[in-house]
Amino acid sequence: MNNRELDKKLSLRKIKPTAVRELVLKVLTEEKKAVSLSDLEHKFDYADKSTLYRTLKTFEEKKLIHSIDDGSGTLKYAVCHDSCECNPNDLHVHFYCTRCKQTFCLNEVSIPTVNLPVGFSLESVTMVVKGVCSNCRKG
Amino acid sequence: MNNRELDKKLSLRKIKPTAVRELVLKVLTEEKKAVSLSDLEHKFDYADKSTLYRTLKTFEEKKLIHSIDDGSGTLKYAVCHDSCECNPNDLHVHFYCTRCKQTFCLNEVSIPTVNLPVGFSLESVTMVVKGVCSNCRKG
DNA sequence: AGGGTAATTGCAACCGGGTTGCATTACAAA
């Protein structure tokens, strides 16, 4: 993905394009797996942790990416699809592979509806499946 | 719940009963909400953090309690039902109230089955619903 | 182009949950 495309993606979400933001978005879009803050730190030796942190926060706020708590203790991030507003019906299942320790979006697997007890209201749902991914099972 | 009952619960899970363990289990069984390590620290000024930590770990290992990652950043714990082996079919949905910041087991709400893409195997599933609990909606 | 303002970035330090090593104490078996 070239810079013009990246800038367009940023602008669509009302995020001012900067060099760091382009690079972070590039990594996030090109990675098949969800990416953590420390992943980014290691990818860009020159960029500061807090800059990267704030970049992720900005992206998340503007719904360019969503965060994933896969239970590993470190938050991961992945790009939202273009029309995503992070509403309950935009949500999908995430998968954590216990072998390669990577986390993926299962974009095609939406979260089943759940019947709450009376009196409970629903704002959002997270669903994380742990197991072994197809790649690791093959290998 | 008296000490004899607590000891029995511990022994059933092959955990040697000690004073600290009785107290921790007592708190865990009497609380309606899931309890964090720091919750325990504040409840027992005298008991050491690492002792409480190791107590929770022991309980979890022996499947007397299960841990809940509700996305708040701090792990919570709740007692398992007597016959629980923490298998996929023992799992239930957890609820995090965004108003009172408390986490509950919805023991009666089991986790729906989910269709994984081909090649993926399933070991466990976590499902956390965020919203407002019935208590907070009444108030 | 130049000046002023706001946003972004970098640095350093901090915070809190989780975790570990090691010394001490309690307990149980011989």
Added chain:
DNA sequence: TTTGTAATGCAACCCGGTTGCAATTACCCT
């Protein structure tokens, strides 16, 4: 009572996440 093992307490550490502040950069207006 002695001896070995498990539990506890204390201190320190690790790491992800977060913040304050200063330095830099981008942007807008004239």
